[in-house]
Amino acid sequence: MLAVLQRVKEARVEVGAVVTGRIGPGLLMLVCAQPQDDEAVAEKLVAKVLKLRIFSDEAGKMNRSLQDVGGGLLVVSQFTLAADTSGGNRPSFSGAAPAEQGRRLYEHVVRHARALHPSVETGEFGADMQVHLVNDGPVTIPIAL
Template sequence: MKALLQRVSEARVEIAGECAGRIGRGLLVLVCAERGDDEAVGERLLAKILKLRIFSDDAGKMNRSVQDVGGGLLIVSQFTLAADASGGNRPSFTQAAPPDEGRRLYDAFVARARALHPEVATGVFGADMQVHLVNDGPVTIPLQMAP
C-alpha cells in the first residue's frame, strides 16, 4: 500500500462543486491499495502515518506527529500512485488493486483511521475529485508498506 502525505494548513476535496471533506491543520493522505495488499498492510501504514513526526515543535524541529498537534486527516483514494511510467510515455496502473479490492481496502483504512483518530475526513472512492490544499512547509512524504 502506498501513501503520499502532505502536511497542510488546510485542505478540502470537492465533488461536482460540493465539499465532500475538509480539514484545517493536519495531513492530506493520498492512499493507493496495490495488488497483494490486505488490511494488515493498511493498519501498519496508518500506524506509521499517525506517529510520523513531521510537525514542528517549539524549537522549529520536525518532532511532533499529527496526533501530537491534534491535526486532522483528509484521506483520499489515489490509484495513480501505483503508476509505472518506465515503459514509455503512458503510465501503466497494473499494480493498483482491482477496483472492488481497492474500495474494500480503502474503506477498511478509513474505518481504522476513524477508530484511532478524532478528526478524519474523506473523498469518495472512484469519484472525480478536485483536491484543494495549502501545503505547509512544503512538506510532502511518500510512504510504502509491503505485504
C-alpha cells in the first residue's frame, strides 16, 4: 500500500457541496492499494500511521504519535499515488489495485483505524473529492509498504 501523510491543523473533504469528513489537528492520510496488497498489509499501514512519531513534544521534537496527541485521522482514497511517469508525459495508473480490490482494502483500512482510534473520518471511495487542509509544519511523509 502507498500512503501520503500530512500533519494538519485542520482538514475536510467534500463531495459536491457535502462535507463527508472533517478533523481538527491530526493527520490527513491519502491511501492507495496496489494489486499485491491484502488485509494484513492494510492493518500494518494503519498501525504504522497511528504510531508514527511526527507530532511535537514539550521540547519541540517530533516524538509523539497521533494516538499520543489524540488527533483526528482523515482517510482519503487516492489511486493516483500509484502513478508511473517514467513512460512519458501521461501517467500510467496500472500500479494501482483494480477498483473492487481498492475499495475493499480502503474500507478495511477505515474499519481497522476506527477499531484502534477514536477519531477517524473519511472521504468517499471513487468520488471526485475536494480536500481542504491547513498543513502543519509543513510535515508530509510518504509511506510505501
